[in-house]
Amino acid sequence: AQSVSQHNHHVILSEAASLELGCNYSYGGTVNLFWYVQYPGQHLQLLLKYFSGDPLVKGIKGFEAEFIKSKFSFNLRKPSVQWSDTAEYFCAVRSGGYQKVTFGTGTKLQVIP
Amino acid sequence: DAGITQSPRYKITETGRQVTLMCHQTWSHSYMFWYRQDLGHGLRLIYYSAAADITDKGEVPDGYVVSRSKTENFPLTLESATRSQTSVYFCASSKGQGDEKLFFGSGTQLSVL
Numbered sequence: 147a148q149s150v151s152q153h154n155h156h157v158i159l160s161e162a163a164s165l166e167l168g169c170n171y172s173y174g175g176t177v178n179l180f181w182y183v184q185y186p187g188q189h190l191q192l193l194l195k196y197f198s199g200d201p202l203v204k205g206i207k208g209f210e211a212e213f214i215k216s217k218f219s220f221n222l223r224k225p226s227v228q229w230s231d232t233a234e235y236f237c238a239v240r241s242g243g244y245q246k247v248t249f250g251t252g253t254k255l256q257v258i259p
Numbered sequence: 260d261a262g263i264t265q266s267p268r269y270k271i272t273e274t275g276r277q278v279t280l281m282c283h284q285t286w287s288h289s290y291m292f293w294y295r296q297d298l299g300h301g302l303r304l305i306y307y308s309a310a311a312d313i314t315d316k317g318e319v320p321d322g323y324v325v326s327r328s329k330t331e332n333f334p335l336t337l338e339s340a341t342r343s344q345t346s347v348y349f350c351a352s353s354k355g356q357g358d359e360k361l362f363f364g365s366g367t368q369l370s371v372l
Contacts, residue, residue: 178359180361188365195360236301245359
């Protein structure tokens with residue numbers, strides 16, 4: 147069964163600091179990878195996704211993620227965070243041709259003005 | 260564009276009672292999903308459906324029942340609610356057909372006393 151690990155449960159950063167959130171998955175075959183974001187009081191929405199091709203994918207609001215197959219990783223990055231990036235971030239993986247998407251436990255990001 | 264709606268938004272019930280959470284989508288998406296979100300566990304898949312009358316278990320299906328008689332509706336029933344089912348429940352949908360982006364509802368916050 148596929149699984150997703152997010153090692154950082156709670157991250158606190160000052161505005162303009164750089165962000166990197168770790169995500170590792172367990173499935174060895176073809177995978178589709180996602181980052182979803184949940185702003186306070188809102189539902190989850192897609193931040194970015196990787197299906198194939200360029201392993202560096204860019205999403206909304208200046209976020210990007212790099213797929214490193216050899217490390218089974220899909221880390222999320224942003225060069226300079228803003229207060230409005232305060233949210234919970236979820237890494238997710240879909241594999242094996244199934245529609246089921248497995249989520250990580252989430253990382254709460256708090257950006258201090 | 261109504262999207263995906265869940266009802267009720269909040270629900271308080273007692274142990275042993277039957278509870279049904281509703282989910283309705285207006286896009287005619289093939290796939291629909293039910294997740295529960297709990298602290299420390301992230302989002303866990305309860306059930307999903309590939310089309311009307313086709314459903315399958317996710318990671319944590321015990322104590323839940325789903326049906327999908329129409330493409331647009333995917334109700335989740337707790338047959339005999341337990342305190343461990345206190346959670347936030349999210350319904351989601353996706354087109355399938357290679358587009359795996361999940362669209363989430365606003366969630367139902369369920370408390371079982």
